[in-house]
Amino acid sequence: MRLRFYYWGLVIVWHSLLLVAAYFLLHETYYWFMLAQLGLLLSLVFAYRVYRHFRRPLDLISGGKSALQDRDFSVKYRLTGAREVDALVATYNNMIDTLREERTLLQEQHYFLRKLIEASPSGILIMDYDGNITETNPAARQIIGFDPSSSDEEHPLLSAAFDLALGDSLPIIIEGANHYRLEVSAFIDRGFQRKFVQIQTLTGEILAAEKRAYGKVIRMMAHEVNNSIGAINALLDTLTVSEEEIDEQWVIDVRESLPIASKRNHQLNVFMRNFADVVRLPDPQRERIDLSQVLPQIATLFQAQAQQQNTSFRLGYLAGRVPELPLLKSEVGSRKSEMIPPSQFISADSNQLEQVLVNVVKNALESVSQDGEVQLILTERPRQIIIADNGPGLNQEAAAGIFTPFFTSKPNGQGIGLTLVREILTNHDYQFSLATDEDGWTRFIIAL
Known part of the structure; x- marks a missing residue:
């Protein structure tokens, strides 16, 4: 808006000065005075075409900005026939295609990981940047007996999970018969590291191994x-x-x-x-x-x-x-x-x-x-x-x-x-x- 105001203000002031100068210099000669007015009219037409030429990329940029702000990656532009504008349109369309593909891939991967976490037989505790549990999967809730992301109850597995450092692995026995292994890993979320803890149930495997050994x-x-x-x-x-x-x-x-x-x-x-x-x-x-x-x-x-x-x-x-x-x-x-x-x-x-x-x-x-x-x-x-x-x-x-x-x-x-x-x-x-x-x-x- 400001650029358009400056441009047309400059055009009006400049042509007004030319019209006044033509009047004082050529008003006694009717033929040259009319010719000067025709020249000013042609200049205004040319100024309008120039305005249309550089305004089109600005409109494209403005529309693309709005689409990106709305996370709408389906908006694309047609070629106009102008070389400079078409180069901008091609670049924008390629960028939109890349963003749409990457967004689709990320959504599919995120969906797959969510399904994988939900179906995992190992319990998974996902923590935020401060080390608080924010998400759990069904296996973790079944092992612990409640959802630690929405409850303040205590449990030996949770106490051990909070005390473990990144990369540590700890076998733990609860009530003398239930065997578990805790492993702490991390992933990067928006540039920062977040921890998650895997809880593996070993009771059945240990009993089966003991039975095989005895046999x-x-x-x-x-x-x-x-x-x-x-x-x-x-x-x-x-x-x-x-x-x-x-x-x-x-x-x-x-x-x-x-x-x-x-x-x-x-x-x-x-x-x-x-x-x-x-x-x-x-x-x-x-x-x-x-x-x-x-x-x-x-x-x-x-x-x-x-x-x-x-x-x-x-x-x-x-x-x-x-x-x-x-x-x-x-x-x-x-x-x-x-x-x-x-x-x-x-x-x-x-x-x-x-x-x-x-x-x-x-x-x-x-x-x-x-x-x-x-x-x-x-x-x-x-x-x-x-x-x-x-x-x-x-x-x-x-x-x-x-x-x-x-x-x-x-x-x-x-x-x-x-x-x-x-x-x-x-x-x-x-x-x-x-x-x-x-x-x-x-x-x-x-x-x-």
Whole structure:
């Protein structure tokens, strides 16, 4: 308004002065005086057109300002044909399109976030710049029991939430049974930081984890008991004969077998007692043990089971540097165990190492059919214990999941044995592998 007033005031004053000057200078000459008046009229027309030319952008700016003030991003202008004005119109229209798209995107994101917060299973407390709770979601109201944004009631979770600093995480137990975790984060609102607190309910997860842990331990304990008792029962069954079959050799076999069964029962008792003392597998209690005594005892423990299923079970020692895929070169079908040289000492937990060998040898015997063969080999360089069998081998699925907890390919298996084997050998820092090689033999190799 002020610009238009100044402009027309200047035009009127300027043309009035020109008209007065023309009158005093040209009034005696009628022709020139009329010509001067025509020139002034044309000047006024030109001034009006100039006014229209620069007024149009001002009208556009004024209309755009009103639309922006009203947050109306649907108002756009048409091109006028004037280059300068059209440039302004194009810029304004592009700006309006950008603002409309960004506003739509922000509204959609805001709507999505609101829905996400409302549907979140975790409780969420949103605070203002002063740390007061302004918004909550349904999960938070359900956990706390009331809406803290509209109530001054106290609650242990609220007290803990107010005391936490940005980035902190705090587990909290209420009434001895309800487990929660509080985590504090922040977001930027209009250039300033605001905190929000997540309340995660852990009660159900903790109970489920405890149940899984108890179930795993119980199944593992039952599995180990069954493994050892099965081998011991098979050994004892071979000693059950009629009075006519009792001879000197039978007495020798009894004297040799019963101490081994008794020792295995004692070690199994120790193993089970350790599980009762702690939930996890006990750390290995390393001692100096002689493999020349341990391996023959394992062979004797399973010799009866091998005989019952007509399987060749061989125990042997390979001195010097051994081939990549070692096997015992003894007579096929022989059940006589080769001697293990003395003084093969290692540092290990004897109970846990025997438990490993019991599991692996039992699996090897179960994998072979009648007339199959299982070998228990000790190699010198490199020092390894190898349990090999010529059963059907591992298929692709079994090879991928053989050490996965509770994975089993047996109809009545529990998937515990090799999991326990893996944990024991890992705790001993022993490298191990299980694979079916190109020659058709499946080998479990323990690098000592």
